[in-house]
Amino acid sequence: MKGKLYLIPTTLGDTSINQVIPQDIQELIPTIKHFIVENIRTARRYLKKVNSSINIDELRFYELNKHSSPSEISGYLNAIKDFDIGIISEAGCPGVADPGADVVKLAHEKNIQVVPLVGPSSILMSLMASGFNGQNFAFNGYLPIKANERAKKIKQLDSRSLSENQTQIFIEAPYRNNKLVEDLIANCSGGTKLCIAVDITMESEFIKTLPVKAWKGMDIDLHKKPAIFLLHREK
Incomplete structure (x- = not known):
């Protein structure tokens, strides 16, 4: 079954996870093993903040920035044939004033279900x-x-x-x-x-x-x- 593309919100700064990220999203995040992120280091830190039991070494990260080519972005979505993928921006909600919008656009072209999650904007x-x-x-x-x-x-x-x-x-x-x-x-x-x-x-x-x-x-x-x-x- 084809996976889904989850748009995962992050905190806007040094804010408590529980203050801005709903509990059901905190429970969903550990089930995702593939992530498209702006910065791998900060994404790893955020995931551990969400749930300290997450094994970072088991995860696959694809880095997205202004230098990422359309072919690279398309390749990032290949894993969705078998797995769900999450997009994590540097702060707030992915896809808004954010390079994640390019991934979302391509996901729609590939008929991949896009799931926006609640978080701070x-x-x-x-x-x-x-x-x-x-x-x-x-x-x-x-x-x-x-x-x-x-x-x-x-x-x-x-x-x-x-x-x-x-x-x-x-x-x-x-x-x-x-x-x-x-x-x-x-x-x-x-x-x-x-x-x-x-x-x-x-x-x-x-x-x-x-x-x-x-x-x-x-x-x-x-x-x-x-x-x-x-x-x-x-x-």
């Missing part, structure tokens, strides 16, 4: 906590790095939020967070609401929504912290 959790429009929103991934292109994109998102009543969500490499906040303050309308969500589900969690003009001058250090940024401009 920083994108949805930040939207839930922002107070912004949850019926019309867009996840924009990373903004451009070049200053002029980034400024143009921010202004476009600000304008689009106003014209379409749409929440704009995006992320940044953690070491560029502080610069992004500066750019948002410089390029957004002062009345636009900005929500910054940091370290979601962790003890250091910080989620705050304020007008852009109110963020100006605030002493906030986001350097190297996992963060989600949301904009919403009302008429």
Whole structure:
């Protein structure tokens, strides 16, 4: 019988497994012996955290990253003829802002059953906590790095939020967070609401929504912290 492709959620940081991963998923994970992962070392550590009795040496890992070719990805799914396979990303839910989406796409083409499992998504959790429009929103991934292109994109998102009543969500490499906040303050309308969500589900969690003009001058250090940024401009 053909196996299934399970999309296995992970913690968003140093969070208790029991806090964010349902018990039935904790019981399912040890039954899977083949895993497609972004990083083998962190995947092994996560699996042992889920269940310390898991024998890592009995498992087969296939590494997935931006350098993985379509032929390699296709080969990773060959084992599913006989076994279930799990996808594990570095944090949160596989397939969302994650290279696992390429595997899922191919699985559908091969008529393989895809099973998403419940777990934490920083994108949805930040939207839930922002107070912004949850019926019309867009996840924009990373903004451009070049200053002029980034400024143009921010202004476009600000304008689009106003014209379409749409929440704009995006992320940044953690070491560029502080610069992004500066750019948002410089390029957004002062009345636009900005929500910054940091370290979601962790003890250091910080989620705050304020007008852009109110963020100006605030002493906030986001350097190297996992963060989600949301904009919403009302008429």
